[in-house]
Amino acid sequence: MEKILVGLKRVVDYNVRVRVKSDGSGVETDGVKMSINPFDEIALEEALRMKERGDASEVIVVSIGATEAQQQLRTGLAMGADRAILIESSGELDPLRVARIFKALVDREDADLVLLGKQAIDDDNNQMGQMLAAIWGRPQATFASRIELNGNTARVTREVDAGLETNEIDLPGVITVDLRLNEPRYVKLPDIMKAKKKPMDVIPLAELDVEGGPAIRELTYEAPATRERGIMVDDVAGLVAALKDRGLI
Amino acid sequence: MSKILVIAEHDGVMLNPSTAKTVSCASKIDGAEIDVVVFASSAKEIAGQAAALQSVTRVLTVERQENEHAVAAVLAPQIVVLCEGYSHVFGPSTTFGRDLMPQVAALLGVNQISDIMSVLSSHSFKRPVYAGNAILTVEAPVDQIVVATVRTASYAASGTGNSAPVSTTNVDAELPTHTRFVDLQSGATDRPDLQTANKVVSGGRALGSSENFEIIYKLADKLGAGVGASRAAVDAGYVPNEMQVGQTGKIIAPDLYIAIGISGAIQHLTGIKDAGTIVAINKDEEAPIFEVADIGLAGDLFSIVPELTDAL
Ligand SMILES: Cc1cc2nc3c(=O)[nH]c(=O)nc-3n(C[C@H](O)[C@H](O)[C@H](O)COP(=O)(O)OP(=O)(O)OC[C@H]3O[C@@H](n4cnc5c(N)ncnc54)[C@H](O)[C@@H]3O)c2cc1C
Ligand SMILES: Nc1ncnc2c1ncn2[C@@H]1O[C@H](COP(=O)(O)O)[C@@H](O)[C@H]1O
Numbered sequence: 001m002e003k004i005l006v007g008l009k010r011v012v013d014y015n016v017r018v019r020v021k022s023d024g025s026g027v028e029t030d031g032v033k034m035s036i037n038p039f040d041e042i043a044l045e046e047a048l049r050m051k052e053r054g055d056a057s058e059v060i061v062v063s064i065g066a067t068e069a070q071q072q073l074r075t076g077l078a079m080g081a082d083r084a085i086l087i088e089s090s091g092e093l094d095p096l097r098v099a100r101i102f103k104a105l106v107d108r109e110d111a112d113l114v115l116l117g118k119q120a121i122d123d124d125n126n127q128m129g130q131m132l133a134a135i136w137g138r139p140q141a142t143f144a145s146r147i148e149l150n151g152n153t154a155r156v157t158r159e160v161d162a163g164l165e166t167n168e169i170d171l172p173g174v175i176t177v178d179l180r181l182n183e184p185r186y187v188k189l190p191d192i193m194k195a196k197k198k199p200m201d202v203i204p205l206a207e208l209d210v211e212g213g214p215a216i217r218e219l220t221y222e223a224p225a226t227r228e229r230g231i232m233v234d235d236v237a238g239l240v241a242a243l244k245d246r247g248l249i
Numbered sequence: 250m251s252k253i254l255v256i257a258e259h260d261g262v263m264l265n266p267s268t269a270k271t272v273s274c275a276s277k278i279d280g281a282e283i284d285v286v287v288f289a290s291s292a293k294e295i296a297g298q299a300a301a302l303q304s305v306t307r308v309l310t311v312e313r314q315e316n317e318h319a320v321a322a323v324l325a326p327q328i329v330v331l332c333e334g335y336s337h338v339f340g341p342s343t344t345f346g347r348d349l350m351p352q353v354a355a356l357l358g359v360n361q362i363s364d365i366m367s368v369l370s371s372h373s374f375k376r377p378v379y380a381g382n383a384i385l386t387v388e389a390p391v392d393q394i395v396v397a398t399v400r401t402a403s404y405a406a407s408g409t410g411n412s413a414p415v416s417t418t419n420v421d422a423e424l425p426t427h428t429r430f431v432d433l434q435s436g437a438t439d440r441p442d443l444q445t446a447n448k449v450v451s452g453g454r455a456l457g458s459s460e461n462f463e464i465i466y467k468l469a470d471k472l473g474a475g476v477g478a479s480r481a482a483v484d485a486g487y488v489p490n491e492m493q494v495g496q497t498g499k500i501i502a503p504d505l506y507i508a509i510g511i512s513g514a515i516q517h518l519t520g521i522k523d524a525g526t527i528v529a530i531n532k533d534e535e536a537p538i539f540e541v542a543d544i545g546l547a548g549d550l551f552s553i554v555p556e557l558t559d560a561l
Contacts, residue, residue: 017515018382027383094360095351121496124378125363130351134325139428142321142348145490155431160344161444161499162260163435163491167320170427179497180484213360214393219386224377227522230543236556239528242544246526248448248505249472249561 001056001149001171003109004047007102007116007128008061008076009037010069014121024220036072039117041079043177045184046147047115048080055149058082060109064101066090070200077195078187084198089205095123096213099131104208106136111172113154118143118176129176139169142176251281251371253337256328257299258345261289261317264298266445267341269406274399275339276304276407277368284309285413286331288324290317292417300413308415318430325352326422332357335394336371342398342500343444354396362387362397376400380496381519401444402502402523436489438476440466443492446475448505449524451494454481455510455532455550462487464551465509468558477501479511495520510550513538530554 012018013033020027036044047059061076063069064087073084087101106114119126133140141147141156145164148155158165159178169175233239243249253275258265268285275283284307285299292310300308309331315323328349332338338353340346342364354361366384367375372395373388389395443449450472452465462482469476477494478487494501496516502523509530511517518541521527529542532549539545546553 012379014516018379020383027379096355096358096360099355118497122379124380124496125361126347127351127354127361127363130321130348131355131361133322134352134355137425139322139425140348140352141428143344158344159490160348160433161491163433163437163489165433166431168429168431173427179480180490213354213358214390216360216362216390217388219373219388221378221383221385224381224384224522227527227541227543229540230527230545232539232545232547235546235548236553236560239544239546239557240560243505243526243528248526 001050001112003058003060003111004050004056005102005105005109005111005114006040006044006047006059006061006076006081007114008040008044008063008072009117009120010034010063010065010072011037011120011122014038020221020223024222026221034068034071036075037117037120039119039121039177039179041184042179042181043115043117044076044079044081045182046177049182050149056113060085062087062102062105064089064093064098070202073200074195075187077198077200078191079185080191082198084200086200086202087205087208088202094212094215095125095127096131097210099128099135100210101208102128102132103135104210113171114174116174116176118178129174133174136174139173140176141167141169141173143178144175145178145180147175147181251278251337252335253278253281253283253339254332254335255283255285256338256340256346256349257285257287257295258341258343259287259289259295262294264295265341265343265345266406266442267343267346267401268299269302270401270404271339271341271399272302272304273404273407274365274368275337278337278371282306286311288316288319288327290314296415300415301409301411303408303411305411305413308413309418310415311418311420315424320428320430321349321352322428323424324349325356326424327420328353329356330420330422331418332394337395337397340398342400346398350396350398357394357396359393359396362389362395364400365397366400366403380516381522382515400500402500435491440469441473441475443475443477443494444499444501446503448472448474449477449501449503450474450507450509451477451479451511452482452487452509453479453511454485456482456487459487464554464558468507468554471558471561474505475503479517508538508542509554511538512536513541
């Protein structure tokens with residue numbers, strides 16, 4: 001296999017307690033820690049392992065978004081990716097457009113495999129990989145917890161509601177990854193220095209001729225209903241009584 | 250008027266309860282006419298179950314060999330042909346629906362709405378984002394087909410007793426062979442299904458081993474409850490992945506949820522915020538799970554859980 005494309009989305013770090021802005025226009029991002037979407041880090045780790053095993057020759061990390069996403073791409077390069085592509089855009093991007101941009105890059109790079117996260121933890125859409133596979137007309141294997149490459153096919157174990165499903169796909173194709181696939185490596189300081197010299201292509205979105213789908217308008221953001229702290233009981237007898245009280249046992 | 254096509258989820262024999270919940274969501278759209286489509290190699294049984302659901306107008310079946318264990322790449326092109334004339338296509342936000350529906354949307358050239366939790370009108374909906382830390386109201390364009398998944402935990406299953414007409418349809422679509430189903434391994438149990446059980450008992454990292462997890466099963470069996478787990482317990486190999494509750498596991502809404510030796514990380518709480526009563530058992534009085542628990546008991550689970558099981 002020649003090339004693997006890996007999507008790295010810049011998102012609010014998963015440890016941040018996200019707060020809705022008072023005017024309902026979005027969530028607070030000022031001064032908030034931003035990171036690589038955790039699933040994408042796992043996708044990258046898997047791509048790097050494929051390359052290290054000799055199953056691929058080049059790993060390219062791709063982000064679509066603001067200039068600042070260069071930080072996350074640099075981290076990806078420090079982890080071991082060979083080069084990076086940023087499709088720079090300051091505005092909102094609908095998922096279909098992101099998928100079409102990936103399709104354009106797949107064509108341009110002649111990629112054999114696209115590894116993505118199963119979902120971005122900001123919009124929680126869980127769509128992009130599936131959309132890309134559909135418009136590319138190539139296989140998808142979503143929610144991967146194990147990937148076995150055998151030449152031109154891949155055997156993928158998928159975490160589905162009923163258990164573990166195995167699919168075999170012909171390559172090229174799209175695989176979206178789940179958390180248990182691997183544990184991403186830590187970046188070491190010398191790697192960060194080395195990463196500075198690795199190539200990063202910054203391409204303004206306008207240079208690609210890619211349209212979005214009909215927009216789904218975001219009207220307002222609101223905080224979710226919160227649950228109140230309830231009562232503490234002292235012992236099992238108290239617990240049983242409280243459950244009986246509520247008619248639960 | 251809204252004409253809604255619901256994609257049935259099933260295992261080849263039984264209709265998955267997610268379908269009744271998706272129908273229930275669709276029925277919240279005023280004056281909706283709801284058709285359910287069953288893709289299968291043999292659809293009769295499943296179609297009968299779908300026809301019994303309240304609010305369903307018609308059931309369509311598409312029987313062909315390729316629809317046995319059909320993957321998204323096989324179903325999506327058939328749905329695209331079939332949804333002509335419909336204003337909405339809905340699937341459940343289970344792994345089945347999440348795998349499939351974005352393909353349908355992309356082939357139709359529209360964006361998808363994920364995880365509808367509330368219907369405001371035929372084209373405006375609420376959905377959770379940021380692991381449920383924010384609720385977003387969205388509005389889909391009225392001149393386009395709406396493709397969406399339904400957050401099943403937000404809806405009670407549509408009742409039964411209906412007898413909607415069932416008709417067989419042929420769909421002319423070219424189907425790819427590039428993606429092949431190999432097998433499904435599930436730790437099938439006799440216990441109530443996690444996603445539909447009225448009561449669920451979950452264990453966390455504190456259980457320490459799969460042997461120790463037995464005390465969770467014993468309590469669950471006494472209560473007639475389904476069994477869940479935190480991601481930490483799954484990662485540590487105490488239980489299989491399909492038992493994980495939370496943002497990246499199952500989103501559930503039982504009447505009673507008992508969290509045992511689970512700290513209450515935000516990603517776990519996302520999965521249980523619609524539960525009726527949350528009970529927490531944890532030795533750390535400061536554990537975040539107590540902030541959302543209706544009934545808390547601080548102490549060592551290894552003495553509390555057996556004692557509770559005996560007391561029931
Ligand atoms: C992107 C992402 C997605 C995630 N998705 C999920 C998800 O879907 N579901 C999920 O659960 N997690 C998820 N997580 C992980 C989550 O952040 C937590 O790490 C996880 O929920 C912790 O599991 P736990 O509560 O079992 O373990 P811990 O946090 O280690 O908590 C163990 C608890 O047990 C208590 N305890 C220890 N010994 C005893 C004893 N003898 N008696 C009583 N109590 C005891 C401790 O006080 C502690 O509170 C996700 C994380 C990320 C980054
Ligand atoms: N703007 C983006 N830049 C890079 N990758 C993205 C972007 N949006 C989505 N992806 C990839 O697609 C996956 C699924 O995203 P989503 O469908 O938005 O939940 C993510 O985990 C990323 O791998």
